[in-house]
Amino acid sequence: MAALTLTVLGAGPAGPNPGGANSGYLLRQDDRAVLIDCGAGIxxxxxxxxxxxxxxxxxxxxxxxDHYFDLVALYYMLKYGEPRPVDLLRLLPVFVPPGGRECLNRFGELIANRSAMFDDIFDVRDYAANEEIRIGGLPFAFHPVQHYIMSHAMRVRAASGAVLVFSSDVAPCPQLIEAACGADLFLCESAVLDASQDDADPAKRGHLSAREAGQAAHEAGAKRLLITHYRSGENFDALHMQGASEAFGGPVELARDGQSYVVG
Incomplete structure (x- = not known):
């Protein structure tokens, strides 16, 4: 069986980097492919x-x-493109946080005056906090983490036993450490250069700095850290790398659009 690979489709923050895209990642193992997040440009x-x-x-x-708006573009690509092969489900399973199906229904009402618009192409399902679901044969576990709104880190286990953890958008919190425990590859956001750029009240924070991402990886015992959802540019890249590397003490990379990484 082939190794599980992660391809970065978009590693940008809410305001995309020049020429970049919002959040989106493709997981592939053998003939299976699962998309994590679908922000603008993905x-x-x-x-x-x-x-x-x-x-x-x-x-x-x-x-x-910045994590789901391009579901609209994906909907139209599937609606007017080649039909799904007979060996796949007729509708594409789309797993969303609690309340997500209702949110997409409202979106459909705005776009097409039809709340069930997405049901033509997607099988939209709300997942539950701490639920484990198999998507494309891969077990996904959804861990609630601190953000400005409900947010879930994802823990994915490959057939080899290797583990990928995606932080989602998150502030420093013990739930993130628990989700990332022992990860072979920890894909972690770093949307702020410094903690001072976020809310002064720790309970109201929603993002990590690169140093905080590195600290989380260290505390979780992750093997590799891949920084994402970051503001790019020569000076910014160096600051992200410095902060994350000093705090983690292990291998650190900055996620690059179009690059693939072996999970295991």
Missing amino acids: AGRIPLHVAVNRLNGVAISHLHP
Whole structure:
């Protein structure tokens, strides 16, 4: 069986980096492909790696626009493109946080005056906190973490036993450490350069600095840290790398759009 690979479709923050995209990641193992998040600019990048009609499922971490708005573009690509092959489910499974299906129904009402719009193409299902679901044959566990709205880190186990953890958007919290415990690859956000750029009240924070991402990886005992959801540019990149590396003490990389990483 082939190794589980992660391809970064978009590693940008809510305001995309020049030429970049919002949050979106493609997981592949053998002939299976699962999309994690689908922010602006992501849908058009999927066919560079896999045909959209071959996706086995989509998992959305939380309902901020930069993590799910391109579900609309993906919907139209599937609706007017090649039909899904007979060996796949007719509708594409899309797993969303609690209340997500209702949110997409309202979205459909705004777009097409039809709340059931997405039901033509997607099988939208709300997941529950701490629930484990198999998506494309891969076990996903959804861990609630601190953010400005409901947000879930994802823990995915490969057939080899290797573990990928995606932080989602998150503030420093013990739930993140628990979710990332022993991760072979920890894909972690770093949306602020410094903690002072977030809310002064720790209970109201919603993001990590690179140093805090490195500290979380260290406390969780992660093997590798891949920084994402960060503001890029030469000076910013160096600051992210410095902060994360000093706090983690292990291998650190900055996620790059189009790059693939072996989980195990």
